[in-house]
Structures are given as C-alpha cells and as structure tokens.
Amino acid sequence: MNPHRRSLFILVATVLVYTFLYAPIVGLILYSFNSSRTNVTFEGFIPSFSGRVVMEGSLVKSSPCGPFHWYCDLAKNADVLEAAGNTLTIAFIATIVSTIIGTMAALALQRYEFKIKPFTQLSLYIPIVIPEIVMGIGILTLFSQFFGWFNGLLGLTGDARLSMGIVTVTISHIAFMVPFVTLVVQARLQGFDKAYEEAAMDLGANEWITFRRVTFPMILPGVLSGALLAFTLSLDDFVITFFTNGPGSTTLPIYVYGLLRRIITPQVNALSTVWILIVFLVVLLLQWLQSREAKPQH
C-alpha cells in the first residue's frame, strides 16, 4: 500500500467511526431544539420568545423559553423530576456502598493469601461477563422467592408486604457494581509498595491509622476512578433496573423507554441531552483523575 492510499484509508476509517459514534448524538441534540412536536423531521429551531406557548398545528411557533422550549417543558414534568431523583438517589447510595465493599475486597485480595482466593478473583469477572439480562432475571427470581417466603412467614398483606422498589434496585446495582470497583482499585494497588505501610507502622502507626493516613490517601485516585465508573454504570443501567424496579422507583432509562412506547416528543431528546452532558462531565473527571494517576511517581 503506498502512503497516499494508506492516508486515504485512515481518512475513510476515521470519518466512518466518527459518523457512527457521534452523528446519532449530534442528531439527538439537534432534535431537542426541534419546533416540530411529532419530531419526525427537523422543522427548524423554535423561532421566538413569547409570554406563552403558541402552536400552529404540530409546530411550536414561539415559547417563553424560545429554542429551549422542550427543556422548560421537561423541567415542568413531575414524572421526569421524580425519575431523575430516583436515578440519582440510587446511583449515589449504590456508588458509596459498592465503593466501600469493592475497595475492601481489592485490599483483601492484594494482601492476604487464602484458599478460595483464585475462586474469589474469578467470581469477580462473572457479573461482568454474563449477559446483564441473565443477571437481571436471576436477581428478580431471588427477590420474588425471598419476598414470597418472607411475606408468607410473617403473614404480611397489602402495603406491609415487602415488594420490589427503590431498595431492590439499589441492592442490585450494588451487586453488579462491586466487581467493577474491585478491578479498578486492584489495578491501582498493583503498583503499591507494601513498604509504605510498613514504614507507617515502623513509625508508630497502628493498622487503622496506617490505612487512614497512608494507604487510603495513596490509593484514593484509584478508589475515585472506581467510584465514578460505578456511578456512570448505575446512572444508565436499564436491564437490571427493569427487572428489579417497582412502583415509585422508575429511573430515567426506564422512564425514557416508557415514553418511546407512546409518543416521542423532543422532550425525550432534551432529557437525553441533559443526561449526556452529566455523564460527559463525569467521564471528563474520570479521565483527569486517571491522567493524574498515570504520572510518574518519582
């Protein structure tokens, strides 16, 4: 292949990759400003601001928020706000819990030798490699069996019964997030010299102070990367949430899926755009942390 043809090949490959990766996202964002309510074709931006919404057929002619009409519409949508609230609550709690468990697991695997260690290490990969739908169904079965047994045992009826909801979603998220956190923290611990901890103990620090003052600050970038990864996974999880949620625990992905089955207004696009921005910021933060981590230590 001559250099000219090679550069052409690279050009074509680049264009294709970027087209398929980003064109849908660009389109999605563009359509969030669509003046057409049906959102089938792009009918141009909403042209003007006005005191109230003026419609002409399915076209929005003017709105108090101008081109950002659908974003304002979104902010007034109580269902969306509730779903956003659920999503963030679940993500925060699940991230904190899974980060603690995952970090402890990583430390234990790094530090101690025990009989079932190879099994434990392998079992970390299982939730990552098995199809999410299998895990979703598995968790659903587990919860419904347990709830059936428990409700029957205590004779609970009506609202007193245990049922699927925000708690089951959070627990399931923790379950699939722990391995990710563990693997990220483990990667960080690979280069961690045991001598740092020995030095701290040598200078008079007990195990707990050693962890708090030396080990934890040194592995913190790894722990934060793990936590942010877990956070983004929880934010956009659909499959497992779908199987484990119940009334009142609708999350954003579930809500959007519900909207798609009825009508797609540009509100969905507006919602997705906001969401993309949030995830993008988290990913930027993650990248920044990892670049700091990658800098030479000496």
Add this chain to the structure above:
Amino acid sequence: MNEFAVELRDVVKKFITPEGNELNAVDHVDMQIRNGEFFSMLGSSGCGKTTSLRMIAGFEWPTEGEVYIEGKLMGHTPPFQRKVNTVFQSYALFQHMSVYQNVAFGLEMEGAHRDEIKKRVMRALEMVQLTGMENRRPKQLSGGQQQRVALARALVKTPDVLLLDEPLGALDLKLRKEMQLELKALQQQLGITFIYVTHDQEEALTMSDRIAVMSRGKVMQMGTPVEIYERPRNRFVAEFIGESNFLEGQIKSLSANEASVFIPALNAEVTGTPASEGLVNGEQVFVSIRPEKIHLTEHSERLNTFEGEIASTVYIGSNTHVVVHIGDVRLKVWEQNRISRLEPSSFYTNGQKVDLMLMPENTLVLKKD
C-alpha cells in the same frame, strides 16, 4: 541498659516457595548485637539478611526461636510497639506528604506537642543537611536527598536501634561513598546501634564495627572487619570477602599455631596457620592465600617457596595482577606498583621464572566443608 541492643536466639524463618516447598530463609541464627555498635549483615541476595532485619523490625515473626530488643522478648509485638526504626531500601517516603510531614509523622504518632514536633523535625532535617527543603514533596528531591529524608524520618524518633536495609543501594558510586562516611560519622555522634544490611563487602568493611557474613540463611562468620578479612573461618568467607587462592591438601602435622599441609598438586608441604575451628591431623583441607599476600622474588631459599612461571600480567593502575603457574596450579598474585615507571609490566614477562613465597602467617588452613 542491657548489654545487647538486639539478640536473635536460634531464630528460624520458614517460607513456602511458590512450588510448595519449605525453605529456611533464616536457618538457626544466633546474633548478639551490642549497644552502640555499627553491625552489618553481609551476604548476597537470598542469604536471609533482609529477613533477619525484618524480624527485628517486626514485619515478620520467627517460625522458631526468639528476638530480644534491649533484653525484652519481642514475640508477636507489632512494629509500632518496638523501639526500633527502619530506613527502607526504597525509602518508602509518603508521596502525598511534604518532607516536613514525612519527618513529623512518627512524632505525631507519639502524640508529641506541635511545638515539640516542629523543634525536633527541624533539628533532624538540619542533621541530614536538608534545612529549607521541608515544604518539598519527595518526588521533587534527588535520590540522595530522599535517602536523607528517610534517615531523618527514622532518626527523629530517637530509636534504640536503627535498622538500615541497603539504604545506599540506589545511589551512584560517588554519592554512596560520601554517604558511607556520613552515616558512620552520624552513628558515632549519636551513639545509636545501627544494624546495616548490605551485599556490598567494601561498604560493610568500611563502616562496620562487626560484620555477620551470611549465606543460605546461616551466619558463616561473625567478627570485626579485620577478623573477617584476615582470618576467614571457612572457604565461603574467604571467597566472598576479597579474593583468595585455594589449594587442596591433607594435614600432615598440626599444632595450635601451625599446620603443615601436603599439597598433591605441588607435591610439597606448605606450612600455614590453622584458621577453622576443630581441625584434626590427617584431615583433607583447603589452604587459602590472598593474592596480595604472595611475594614474588627472583630467588629465595625461605620456607614455603615454590618456583613458578609468569602466565599473564594485567596492569590496573595501583596494582599489577599476575597469574603464575606452578605446574598445573594457577595462582593469582597482586603486586603493588610502588615505583613509578612507564613500562610497569616490564618487570615480569610472560614465561619468566619466579619464586613465590607463601608466608606461613598469610597461609590459612581451612576446613573443607
């Protein structure tokens, strides 16, 4: 105060190798390290010197035997309850803390008052000539400076015993030589017991009051640098410290100060000094003689003199290294270049006949194992 700063009594440390075999990393070691002594453990990697040091620090516990510090039985006492401090080979400076915070860490753990901490940290930094560096991060320091921070961090605790695990290993030769002298001066000034682990024989000889030469988990010989070099007790020590020529033979007559050994390769008897313990008449032994202790002369009628032939000469500046053949026996001889001349090797030419004189006090008789 106890006579011994640290005592190891019949200490064994077993490890399980990855293949599942049991290995005695430290094999029935007895050591008494006196207060105020600069004591070195010398040996190649895997000889058990670092493991011994780590058992004194409390990072490892002996499988058998006991460690005593200042006469107190250590048992499973954790490192943070032992009055010893360690300078690590990798320095192990806390990267997320400044130089000041690193040195202050140990004092904070003692619960010292802020002003007290400040005073002592500044004094420690002054001692290692790092005044003005307290706000730097370890990463911003050179290797030599990091080494000094590690030293200050350990010394600020005023330990009974300072443990040093190859602390100069990462420094270049010139800096290492400087630091050797500085460490020795510091130790004498502070009067603290130093236990120093190294694989560098010259370093051990330069700095130590006493040395334990170790191999395969065992102490091969313990003594002053002079004793170790001039009276090695076995072939391992004679070979590991400096260089030696070895001749195999059998003891023909033996007294307390003298042994006569028949060397079949020379077809002659050599008179030497018994250096190993428990030699018996008739025993198969090694005769050991250091290259710089063989005299080459044109002609001599004295005891232990053999006629040889120069096989090669190499000029290395201060010395000329000569290889002499006596029949099939090959001996290394180092001649000091005491006289300045432009053709240093012209004194000996290859094939020239010379007489080699092995003085009985330089000729050591060693056990064969």
